[in-house]
Amino acid sequence: MKAPQDVFTEYLANENLKMTPQRRLILDTMLKQEGHLSSEELYVYVKKRDSSIGQATVYRTLKLLSDSGLVEPLDFADGVTRYEPSYGKDHHDHLICERCGKNIEILDDTIERRQEELAAEHGFTLLKHKMYLYGICADCRK
Ligand SMILES: [Zn+2]
Ligand SMILES: [Zn+2]
Missing domain, CATH: 3.30.1490.190 (Ferric-uptake regulator, C-terminal dimerisarion domain)
Structure with missing residues (x-):
């Protein structure tokens, strides 16, 4: 199985986008968290590691991660989209x-x-x- 970083890099290349240190850090932070995170929750963790990364960047990167198939969006019917890592994980x-x-x-x-x-x-x-x-x-x- 390819490493998630490689999957993301290839996905970005297909979209004519570059892997950047910020995108790498956001991916890494997302994969380290257990459970189901909203964009706002992920932003809190990301900010602890790099306070220069803005909330909009986290939001957009999460969308890219979702489109690349590395994370899956979840709808718990409370108006908040949450995400969980899905690449290489067993279904539930x-x-x-x-x-x-x-x-x-x-x-x-x-x-x-x-x-x-x-x-x-x-x-x-x-x-x-x-x-x-x-x-x-x-x-x-x-
Ligand atoms: Zn789950
Ligand atoms: Zn309850």
């Missing part, structure tokens, strides 16, 4: 609490298989899917 889906915003990563072989079967029944080759289950978490139900 998400349970979202509508009260506190907590998310839990889930994977069920039966559901995964049924999705493939359903797509095939309609003549589709499944390329990807995102499943979000929205509800109220155990803590919020107390």
